[in-house]
Amino acid sequence: MIAIIDYKAGNLTSVQRALQSLGWESVITRDVSEVIEAERIIFPGVGAAGQAMADLKKLGLDQALIKSYHEGKPILGICLGTQIIMKWSEENDTQCLGLIQGEVRRFQDGLSDERDRKLKVPHMGWNGVTLKTQHPLFEGVGPESEFYFVHAYYPVSESPDTVLGETDYGIRFASVLNSKNLVAVQFHLEKSGRPGLKILSNFCQWSGTDHA
Amino acid sequence: MLSKRIIPCLDVRDGKLTKGIKFKGNVDIGDPVDMAAFYYEEGADELVFYDITASSDRRDIMIETVRKVAEKIFIPFSVGGGIRNVEDMRRVLLAGAEKISVNSAAIREPDIISKGAEAFGSQCVVLGMDVKKVSPSEKIPSGYEMVIDGGRTFVGVDALAWAKRGESLGAGEICLNSIDADGTKEGYELALNKLIASSVNIPVIASGGAGTIEHLFEVLTEGYADAALIASMTHYGTYTIQQIKSYLHDKGIKVRSTW
Numbered sequence: 001m002i003a004i005i006d007y008k009a010g011n012l013t014s015v016q017r018a019l020q021s022l023g024w025e026s027v028i029t030r031d032v033s034e035v036i037e038a039e040r041i042i043f044p045g046v047g048a049a050g051q052a053m054a055d056l057k058k059l060g061l062d063q064a065l066i067k068s069y070h071e072g073k074p075i076l077g078i079c080l081g082t083q084i085i086m087k088w089s090e091e092n093d094t095q096c097l098g099l100i101q102g103e104v105r106r107f108q109d110g111l112s113d114e115r116d117r118k119l120k121v122p123h124m125g126w127n128g129v130t131l132k133t134q135h136p137l138f139e140g141v142g143p144e145s146e147f148y149f150v151h152a153y154y155p156v157s158e159s160p161d162t163v164l165g166e167t168d169y170g171i172r173f174a175s176v177l178n179s180k181n182l183v184a185v186q187f188h189l190e191k192s193g194r195p196g197l198k199i200l201s202n203f204c205q206w207s208g209t210d211h212a
Numbered sequence: 213m214l215s216k217r218i219i220p221c222l223d224v225r226d227g228k229l230t231k232g233i234k235f236k237g238n239v240d241i242g243d244p245v246d247m248a249a250f251y252y253e254e255g256a257d258e259l260v261f262y263d264i265t266a267s268s269d270r271r272d273i274m275i276e277t278v279r280k281v282a283e284k285i286f287i288p289f290s291v292g293g294g295i296r297n298v299e300d301m302r303r304v305l306l307a308g309a310e311k312i313s314v315n316s317a318a319i320r321e322p323d324i325i326s327k328g329a330e331a332f333g334s335q336c337v338v339l340g341m342d343v344k345k346v347s348p349s350e351k352i353p354s355g356y357e358m359v360i361d362g363g364r365t366f367v368g369v370d371a372l373a374w375a376k377r378g379e380s381l382g383a384g385e386i387c388l389n390s391i392d393a394d395g396t397k398e399g400y401e402l403a404l405n406k407l408i409a410s411s412v413n414i415p416v417i418a419s420g421g422a423g424t425i426e427h428l429f430e431v432l433t434e435g436y437a438d439a440a441l442i443a444s445m446t447h448y449g450t451y452t453i454q455q456i457k458s459y460l461h462d463k464g465i466k467v468r469s470t471w
Binding site: 013014017018020021026046106109113115117118119120121122123124125126127128130144145146148149150166168169188190192193194195196197 | 410
């Protein structure tokens with residue numbers, strides 16, 4: 001069973017609907033034992049880091065996630081979920097899970113585009129991802145594919161090895177992170193049309209090892 | 213780099229599309245769910261549903277429509293019309309919409325913006341603005357005034373001031389509709405779009421006046437818009453989304469070109 005972690009951070013039903021359309025059953029849960037027993041875990045989220053971490057801790061889900069990661073269970077982080085796996089977030093000065101070493105920073109004001117126009121924060125809309133290496137989750141996803149982003153904060157990894165994909169928005173930031181059995185995407189793959197569904201579908205069949 | 217978004221807008225009344233939409237192929241022209249699926253396949257970047265159902269006791273029909281749309285399309289879509297409070301927002305979002313748009317309700321009670329942003333996040337809250345050009349005055353210094361009831365009622369609020377207030381209250385995006393340009397097919401109101409889009413730090417969707425693909429190019433460049441709302445130009449098959457995007461791409465605008 002695929003467990004979608006429920007920590008009041010929203011957007012859970014759209015992930016479940018996307019899985020359903022692909023023929024995968026899932027359960028939205030905040031129950032620690034259900035998360036521990038799940039075959040794979042999706043860790044979504046919309047909202048603020050501070051509240052999200054507080055809710056995860058209160059429910060004991062922070063430890064469940066850390067344990068599952070070390071056991072080698074496939075885990076997929078989405079949007080805020082991707083920021084929570086880092087060590088620390090500038091948003092609400094939050095200590096996070098630390099599954100990947102690094103920080104989460106806010107887009108600075110004053111970034112501009114190629115027409116020299118001010119870039120807006122949040123980064124909202126469709127943007128591309130440049131993969132640094134191929135990965136089973138991106139199998140069958142064309143290099144021109146774009147994904148739907150909505151975020152004001154972005155992860156900064158301390159280790160370049162963990163950066164699987166990058167996106168340009170005034171600066172180049174890590175939009176896909178990968179460490180062993182964990183892949184985390186900053187965009188909403190459940191709202192990214194066919195390429196997003198393809199990644200989701202690949203995740204549902206992924207063993208959790210780097211290479212297929 | 214971020215793509216400019218092309219967003220078809222569908223008007224829905226009692227669960228049916230209001231305008232008779234003539235489409236080639238097997239599309240039920242009256243059914244918003246079929247139309248949504250069609251636009252999803254066509255490469256629309258997002259969809260907007262505007263519920264113009266008159267009686268509030270028929271609103272459940274719209275929730276059912278949203279639920280069915282959410283099962284079929286996997287791009288963001290927003291729902292506006294008849295949203296009066298946080299509970300209305302919650303129902304629409306839980307049914308599967310990505311965003312809700314507030315317009316008249318926000319003018320009457322601006323707190324709905326901050327309450328919505330606190331409950332669901334700013335990214336869910338779109339401030340819909342219907343605007344008419346007026347002579348600049350002390351009360352309306354920008355020369356653009358907010359209107360409600362489809363443009364019939366002036367509310368004495370300056371559009372530029374309202375956009376900034378909406379942003380500070382927590383709106384995540386603005387959908388800016390020029391009542392003067394709406395339905396003319398003579399082009400977006402560029403000066404209005406530029407004024408608002410360059411004065412706020414949230415994305416602005418331009419609405420009202422699109423008739424040709426050149427109009428889209430204009431508003432996405434001179435008009436500073438982040439996205440463009442379209443209706444009749446694709447609803448009646450004059451253009452396809454693909455044609456629009458190819459044209460914009462050739463003119464140097466970044467658009468999502470594979471899906």
